[in-house]
Amino acid sequence: MSIGQQLSFFAITFLLLIFFSITGFAHSEAEIRAGFSCVDITPPIGTPMTGFGAHFRDRSGVKGIHDPLEARAIFLEQGTTRTLIMGMDLCFLNRKEADRMKGAIGRKLNLLPRDILLNCSHNHTGPMCSDWFYLPPAPYYMDFLEESLVKAAVEASHSLEPVSIQAGETTTKLPVNRRLPNPESGQIDFAPNPQGSIYPYLPFVVFNNSAGKPLCILFSVSAHPSNIKGVDRSFYISADYPGVAVRLLDKHIGRKGALFLQGAAGCAKCSVVPGRDKFPSGTYEEVETAGKMVADEVCAALDGKLQPVEPSLLNCSVELSFPLLPPLKAEDYRKVIEQPDTHAESMPEVKRVWAEDMLSCLNGGFSLSTTVPMTAQGIRLGKGFRIVAIEAEIVDAHGHQIRNSYPDGITMPLGYSNGCQMYLPTSAMLPEGGYEVESYWEYHKPAPLAPGIESILADGISHLMKEGIQ
Incomplete structure (x- = not known):
């Protein structure tokens, strides 16, 4: 085989390798x-x-x-x-x-x-x-x-x-x-x-x-x-x-x-x-x-x-941040400890533990959370x-x-x-009350959610869309 034939052979082989590489890659990318x-x-x-x-x-x-x-x-x-x-x-x-x-x-x-x-x-x-x-x-x-x-x-x-x-x-x-x-x-x-x-x-x-x-x-x-x-x-x-x-x-x-x-x-x-x-x-x-x-x-x-x-x-x-209403003052948490009234579907003894937890945080010089991620x-x-x-x-x-x-x-x-x-209730539910609104303390949160829930969720959906969730 002449040098020219050898070069032609290698060139064709190289091109075929590129072709199969490209088509094979495209197939693997499309296949799930x-x-x-x-x-x-x-x-x-x-x-x-x-x-x-x-x-x-x-x-x-x-x-x-x-x-x-x-x-x-x-x-x-x-x-x-x-x-x-x-x-x-x-x-x-x-x-x-x-x-x-x-x-x-x-x-x-x-x-x-x-x-x-x-x-x-x-x-x-x-x-x-x-x-x-x-x-x-x-x-x-x-x-x-x-x-x-x-x-x-x-x-x-x-x-x-x-x-x-x-x-x-x-x-x-x-x-x-x-x-x-x-x-x-x-x-x-x-x-x-x-x-x-x-x-x-x-x-x-x-x-x-x-x-x-x-x-x-x-x-x-x-x-x-x-x-x-x-x-x-x-x-x-x-x-x-x-x-x-x-x-x-x-x-x-x-x-x-x-x-x-x-x-x-x-x-x-x-x-x-x-x-x-x-x-x-x-x-x-x-x-x-x-x-x-x-x-x-x-x-x-x-x-x-x-x-x-x-x-x-x-x-x-994406991480969203939902604001809470202002928490209780220390004296109000003490009142809850003394008389832990709850929604009918919950447990007063657990709400007392929650109030003690919040009060301990305040007594330690720490701030209570103002948002929920x-x-x-x-x-x-x-x-x-x-x-x-x-x-x-x-x-x-x-x-x-x-x-x-x-x-x-x-x-x-x-x-x-x-x-x-x-x-995560709706903003309209917040003034109505009910378990979905009032159970925030069961999840160790210091206060209920603030209105505006839907707009924050909308921002999150918009972010996902921009990232390609279409």
């Missing part, structure tokens, strides 16, 4: 891969529980297991962008514990906090996982939880395969408003209000493998899983209606792959028993009814026309589908605000994500 995993996070007998006042009055903890608790995860990868979405059958994490879990996962998989979404179902028959009500979780359970969540994340990341994405949105009949105006007292009662506002939308997304079979169905409902209340069975571990829904959807798709995320459930409970003037201590039959209702609604929507989602993975987050996280799966998750118990109006901020496509608004700072 996903992996799913599920781990058991059921606590042992005796573990402290959370969700109802009875769990704090009786600290003997878990008495039995009705059905297991799980953490379910989907890991997504497109080019250099990676995202972990995890749903857990837990009440909520506080910021400290959420940061701990995200830190452990991030160190293992080289993920940033914005790349990890941790959502709690807000299950009320599970283990204590935060210092809500001034009582700490069991250290042994939090160690176990950290190990389990890391395991779920790693397993999902090690089982990646190419997927296509379809999305849809239907409505659910499960939520019922729990803020009932009482014309006699002028107060807001904690009771069913069928005429009250809810977030009725049920957004979902399906990840299909190369055979066209569902690898994962990600779905969200906005209703409290707090059906088993105040009776002996509330000391038995259960995932409530989300556990039933994922079990039935797993059966529908023929594999473990359903993943529930809690939405804008702040002032909504389950409507499985209509016509009552107060929320009953539910039964497991009612829990089964609620879960089946949701699963049936998802299955019916799966049979309809779904929207293809062209993958374009993006993660971002909350993270807003955005995840774009592709054109036409996005998730917006807030670090709070958001109410239905915030779900509507998030959804209405996007003119097209499907939006999944979430609360109880990456921690839970407190209830």
Whole structure:
């Protein structure tokens, strides 16, 4: 072969390498891969529980297991962008514990906090996982939880395969408003209000493998899983209606792959028993009814026309700051210590501890907080589908605000994500009162939120949009 032929050969080879490099790179950038995993996070007998006042009055903890608790995860990868979405059958994490879990996962998989979404179902028959009500979780359970969540994340990341994405949105009949105006007292009662506002939308997304079979169905409902209340069975571990829904959807798709995320459930409970003037201590039959209702609604929507989602993975987050009203003076906290009046759904003895905590801070020469930080996280799966998750118990109006901020496509608004700072009521609710407004002290906050909540949330959504959550 002559020198000229050799040069031509090398030139052609070089050009072919460039061509295949470019086309191969473009393919890998366009392709999205996903992996799913599920781990058991059921606590042992005796573990402290959370969700109802009875769990704090009786600290003997878990008495039995009705059905297991799980953490379910989907890991997504497109080019250099990676995202972990995890749903857990837990009440909520506080910021400290959420940061701990995200830190452990991030160190293992080289993920940033914005790349990890941790959502709690807000299950009320599970283990204590935060210092809500001034009582700490069991250290042994939090160690176990950290190990389990890391395991779920790693397993999902090690089982990646190419997927296509379809999305849809239907409505659910499960939520019922729990803020009932009482014309006699002028107060807001904690009771069913069928005429009250809810977030009725049920957004979902399906990840299909190369055979066209569902690898994962990600779905969200906005209703409290707090059906088993105040009776002996509330000391038995259960995932409530989300556990039933994922079990039935797993059966529908023929594999473990359903993943529930809690939405804008702040002032909504389950409507499985209509016509009552107060929320009953539910039964497991009612829990089964609620879960089946949701699963049936998802299955019916799966049979309809779904929207293809062209993958374009993006993660971002922004820190929001919500002002509080001025706190009490020291002498007023002393009055609370002497007579800790509370909302009917709360506990006076815990409010006394709160007032003592605030007074100790002032006596030590420290200032009380004037704002509450909350993270807003955005995840774009592709054109036409996005998730917006807030670090709070958001109410239905915030779900509507998030959804209405996007003119097209499907939006999944979430609360109880990456921690839970407190209830986030609307500005209109503040003068009305009610549990969602008056429970600020349960979350160790010195005062209620100030008006202007919606404009701060709007600024956060606008920031996410500018970052690319479209």
